[in-house]
Amino acid sequence: MHASVLSVLLLQIFLILALSRIMGTLAARIGQPKVVGEMLAGIMLGPSLLGWIAPDLWAFLFPPFSKDLLNVLAQIGVIFFLFLIGLELDTRLLRERGQAALIISQLSIIAPFLLGAALTLFLYPRVFNDGPHMNFTTVALFMGAAMSITAFPVLARILTERGLQRTPLGALAITCAAFNDVAAWCMLAFVIALGRAEGLVPGLITVGLSAIYTAVMFFLVRPLLKRLEGLYERRGSSDQVILSLIFLLTLLSAAATHWIGIHALFGAFLLGAIMPKSSRFLNFVTERLEGFTVLFLLPIFFAYAGLRTQIGLLDNSHLWGLTGLVVLAACMGKFGGSFVAALASGIHWRESAALGILMNTRGLVELVLLTIGLQMGVITDAVFAMMVIMALATTAMTTPILHWVYPRKLLEAVIARELDATKDFRVVVPISRPESAAGLARICAALAPGGGSGKVYALGLQQATIHETLGITYPQCDLASGEGLRALLAETSNRGITAEPIAFISRDIASDIAKAARAKQADLILMGYHKSFFGEAMFGGVVHRVLTGADTDVAILVDRGLGEKFKVLVPYQGTPHDRLAVSLVRRMAAHPDISVTILHVVPPGKASDSRAGAAGIRKQSFPGSVEIWVVEDVGPIDAVVQQAGDFDLIILGLSEEWGIQSHFFGLRAERIAGEWPGSLLFVRKHAPLTSLAGDEGLWLQNDPPLESQASR
Amino acid sequence: MSRSGILYFGSVAGAIVGMWAILAAGSHLRAPHALGGVWVPVEADLPGVVPFTISQSGRFLKLKLDSAKPLTVNWESETTDASGGLTIRLKGEGQDVEVFVPPAESPDNPPAYRFVFRGALNGTWSAVRTGDEPRAEASQTH
Numbered sequence: 001m002h003a004s005v006l007s008v009l010l011l012q013i014f015l016i017l018a019l020s021r022i023m024g025t026l027a028a029r030i031g032q033p034k035v036v037g038e039m040l041a042g043i044m045l046g047p048s049l050l051g052w053i054a055p056d057l058w059a060f061l062f063p064p065f066s067k068d069l070l071n072v073l074a075q076i077g078v079i080f081f082l083f084l085i086g087l088e089l090d091t092r093l094l095r096e097r098g099q100a101a102l103i104i105s106q107l108s109i110i111a112p113f114l115l116g117a118a119l120t121l122f123l124y125p126r127v128f129n130d131g132p133h134m135n136f137t138t139v140a141l142f143m144g145a146a147m148s149i150t151a152f153p154v155l156a157r158i159l160t161e162r163g164l165q166r167t168p169l170g171a172l173a174i175t176c177a178a179f180n181d182v183a184a185w186c187m188l189a190f191v192i193a194l195g196r197a198e199g200l201v202p203g204l205i206t207v208g209l210s211a212i213y214t215a216v217m218f219f220l221v222r223p224l225l226k227r228l229e230g231l232y233e234r235r236g237s238s239d240q241v242i243l244s245l246i247f248l249l250t251l252l253s254a255a256a257t258h259w260i261g262i263h264a265l266f267g268a269f270l271l272g273a274i275m276p277k278s279s280r281f282l283n284f285v286t287e288r289l290e291g292f293t294v295l296f297l298l299p300i301f302f303a304y305a306g307l308r309t310q311i312g313l314l315d316n317s318h319l320w321g322l323t324g325l326v327v328l329a330a331c332m333g334k335f336g337g338s339f340v341a342a343l344a345s346g347i348h349w350r351e352s353a354a355l356g357i358l359m360n361t362r363g364l365v366e367l368v369l370l371t372i373g374l375q376m377g378v379i380t381d382a383v384f385a386m387m388v389i390m391a392l393a394t395t396a397m398t399t400p401i402l403h404w405v406y407p408r409k410l411l412e413a414v415i416a417r418e419l420d421a422t423k424d425f426r427v428v429v430p431i432s433r434p435e436s437a438a439g440l441a442r443i444c445a446a447l448a449p450g451g452g453s454g455k456v457y458a459l460g461l462q463q464a465t466i467h468e469t470l471g472i473t474y475p476q477c478d479l480a481s482g483e484g485l486r487a488l489l490a491e492t493s494n495r496g497i498t499a500e501p502i503a504f505i506s507r508d509i510a511s512d513i514a515k516a517a518r519a520k521q522a523d524l525i526l527m528g529y530h531k532s533f534f535g536e537a538m539f540g541g542v543v544h545r546v547l548t549g550a551d552t553d554v555a556i557l558v559d560r561g562l563g564e565k566f567k568v569l570v571p572y573q574g575t576p577h578d579r580l581a582v583s584l585v586r587r588m589a590a591h592p593d594i595s596v597t598i599l600h601v602v603p604p605g606k607a608s609d610s611r612a613g614a615a616g617i618r619k620q621s622f623p624g625s626v627e628i629w630v631v632e633d634v635g636p637i638d639a640v641v642q643q644a645g646d647f648d649l650i651i652l653g654l655s656e657e658w659g660i661q662s663h664f665f666g667l668r669a670e671r672i673a674g675e676w677p678g679s680l681l682f683v684r685k686h687a688p689l690t691s692l693a694g695d696e697g698l699w700l701q702n703d704p705p706l707e708s709q710a711s712r
Numbered sequence: 713m714s715r716s717g718i719l720y721f722g723s724v725a726g727a728i729v730g731m732w733a734i735l736a737a738g739s740h741l742r743a744p745h746a747l748g749g750v751w752v753p754v755e756a757d758l759p760g761v762v763p764f765t766i767s768q769s770g771r772f773l774k775l776k777l778d779s780a781k782p783l784t785v786n787w788e789s790e791t792t793d794a795s796g797g798l799t800i801r802l803k804g805e806g807q808d809v810e811v812f813v814p815p816a817e818s819p820d821n822p823p824a825y826r827f828v829f830r831g832a833l834n835g836t837w838s839a840v841r842t843g844d845e846p847r848a849e850a851s852q853t854h
Contacts, residue, residue: 129770344715
């Protein structure tokens with residue numbers, strides 16, 4: 001390479017990387033994805049800005065001979081970028097998300113595809129010409145594909161930046177975008193094959209070779225990649241040979257598809273898509289490839305695309321009108337298709353709208369597709385400029401409109417709710433008597449339906465004998481020896497819950513329960529209680545000491561024959577303990593065999609003011625069905641006992657006077673327990689009451705007030 | 713059939729029917745004749761004739777003559793004569809241009825197009841296209 005060529009190239013790359021970084025940072029500052037700034041940087045370096053305001057400088061910085069070199073670097077960048085996109089594609093998502101994801105994905109492709117193709121009826125006689133690759137069919141299919149694309153990486157970045165990736169909405173959007181990716185690249189491969197094929201026979205040869213290539217990738221290359229993964233697992237991350245092999249395979253696959261006639265990008269994408277998806281191996285490859293590709297090669301691609309973007313071609317109102325039409329059609333097709341499909345799938349309008357907005361993000365992937373179209377001669381320069389503006393506009397509008405549809409406060413509440421619902425709920429269950437096991441296991445199953453979102457630690461403690469306490473002997477505790485523990489493990493196992501047994505000999509059972517809960521970062525200590533309420537405390541006051549001493553929420557089950565299916569009543573007066581009770585039944589409400597009713601007792605004439613006490617509880621925050629009753633009664637305890645007739649379990653937040661020996665569970669709790677024969681679950685929130693008074697984290701401040709005002 | 717099943721198969725059927733209708737409707741459409749490229753005059757009655765370039769986006773064209781500012785012209789009309797030749801009328805920036813496209817079966821290879829200029833620039837050129845339409849990196853359009 002001639003020294004001056006190298007100097008020019010290095011200067012160009014320096015400029016491109018510097019401007020790209022600056023614009024990306026500025027975009028991030030104003031709440032936009034960085035890709036918007038990077039795309040703008042590319043356009044700024046092209047004829048649309050630099051070439052317009054300083055043509056001589058532009059001609060010096062980007063002389064025609066250097067463009068081919070930039071093009072090669074840009075193409076290599078896009079090849080590895082598409083490999084990374086394929087790598088991120090997890091086909092299990094498509095299989096696991098169910099029908100809603102399938103239908104939304106499908107409609108979010110079909111609607112913009114048809115609208116893009118229909119728009120071509122209007123654009124074709126105006127901004128296309130009868131060039132060799134611009135026949136109507138090829139152009140209509142290309143425009144359809146260009147309209148229906150979603151930028152998977154930009155979408156993922158927006159979801160992460162907004163904290164949406166762990167919500168059902170985020171998961172659905174990612175799934176649909178992944179499906180879109182696969183479908184859009186397949187469509188484009190078809191369009192390219194159609195555009196390049198000169199006659200039926202070459203077209204059929206391309207299709208045949210593509211089928212052979214795909215078969216080779218799935219049946220020969222994929223097993224090879226699995227062996228590479230195995231090799232990596234054995235040798236570790238220091239092995240550069242594996243990485244070199246992956247690079248070689250990427251280039252080979254890209255070259256194969258280029259030779260077949262369906263563009264080099266497909267080879268890279270497919271190789272990424274069939275790579276083994278074990279997280280360690282995936283991280284190993286991604287970490288080594290992503291930085292160089294995204295920070296170095298992609299900005300060069302943006303610049304190359306920018307050099308080919310001539311906004312100046314749109315120099316009259318007619319062309320700007322057409323540009324507006326293209327943007328409108330793109331938004332209507334993508335947003336409308338996703339929105340309607342999501343609504344039809346039973347998704348709330350706000351989330352449907354958010355999904356539509358997210359799917360409308362096109363970003364970099366659109367730019368890749370448009371560059372292919374321009375290189376193939378399927379679109380003209382003016383159409384390229386229009387579509388680049390559309391890609392920029394749809395990407396830039398995503399975040400602000402998402403903010404508008406999904407305000408930050410509401411989003412935070414949703415995320416908090418989701419995190420609460422999906423969190424690995426940990427329960428420590430101390431057990432000594434086998435007869436407690438069934439009831440406790442039932443409550444565990446109710447709190448973590450299916451056992452999928454919970455973890456149960458079965459704690460079998462044996463009181464140390466005097467000899468053991470004095471250290472004379474300290475035998476290993478045999479897990480099997482505790483009848484209670486054995487019974488609990490059997491009962492949880494019967495309900496599909498894997499309980500982790502913990503057994504040891506304890507000098508101070510109450511203290512060790514609290515310590516075990518702390519060590520396991522438990523959310524709840526769930527204990528049984530069988531003694532008569534007004535008698536002496538059982539376990540030598542263990543329950544009382546756990547209630548007063550543990551720094552974890554505590555629930556005490558008084559099992560009076562609780563069945564597998566049960567109806568739960570939660571008296572609610574707004575204390576922190578009542579709120580804990582409501583948060584627990586919110587988990588239970590997801591269980592199909594459990595029906596939940598929240599009872600808010602208010603003084604006569606105050607039912608309409610019940611918002612003050614029950615603000616924040618709304619039906620929608622419950623995963624299953626729930627009834628909320630507001631009753632007026634002078635005596636809250638009488639009202640609860642009166643209403644509790646049909647119920648199997650009352651979950652009762654402890655009164656604030658709990659802990660006083662004369663009212664072991666508090667006056668209210670003890671009266672209800674004494675006057676009602678069913679099972680009870682007493683709950684106690686662990687934090688000091690002063691801090692609990694301001695604990696609004698669990699409650700949705702923006703939610704509407706109590707919805708069901710069915711006074712009884 | 714469930715609602716999701718109806719949606720699924722309905723959308724597939726809709727896509728097929730819709731695409732068929734669009735392609736059928738579009739098969740009758742004609743895009744403007746491709747004029748973009750580098751043109752070399754083979755016969756001219758204008759002095760100082762040099763190769764010129766045309767950038768085309770459908771009905772919107774830019775003619776770049778020598779180092780002068782590109783001339784923006786728009787597609788006005790297009791007529792086909794009995795022999796199959798095409799006459800294209802372009803207009804813009806006080807300039808009228810008529811382009812006579814020889815019939816497809818013209819014996820010339822490459823075929824020579826006749827450009828008739830009326831306005832600020834007057835004269836007639838016969839020119840042949842020697843290269844593809846120049847892309848952004850090789851031409852400035854402002």
